[in-house]
Amino acid sequence: MERNQQSAIVEMTCMQVRALIVDYLDGNLGLDEYIRVDAHLDHCDHCSAIFDGVRNVVVLLGSDELFQVPSGLDERLHDELIRVEARGTEFCEPS
Numbered sequence: 001m002e003r004n005q006q007s008a009i010v011e012m013t014c015m016q017v018r019a020l021i022v023d024y025l026d027g028n029l030g031l032d033e034y035i036r037v038d039a040h041l042d043h044c045d046h047c048s049a050i051f052d053g054v055r056n057v058v059v060l061l062g063s064d065e066l067f068q069v070p071s072g073l074d075e076r077l078h079d080e081l082i083r084v085e086a087r088g089t090e091f092c093e094p095s
């Protein structure tokens with residue numbers, strides 16, 4: 001079996017990559033880690049899908065535009081909270 005340049009890169013597991021995704025996005029990784037995460041995302045569909053999702057969230061949170069809440073959602077949430085309260089759901093009350 002032929003060894004290529006890629007085999008010199010120590011393969012990261014999916015768990016390791018996912019733990020580093022935010023730092024990868026923020027550019028907080030060292031070059032070595034960056035290359036390894038990059039190489040993993042290149043061939044792992046699961047992690048690259050997670051990466052896309054995280055990137056979208058980061059972009060949205062970083063933008064100045066406010067989220068458009070679907071109309072009526074706040075009322076439905078309010079109604080549901082009232083219902084939960086009416087059911088007497090017990091919460092920990094501060095003494």
Ligand SMILES: [Zn+2]
Pocket residue numbers: 013014015017040044045046047048
């Ligand atoms: Zn992966």
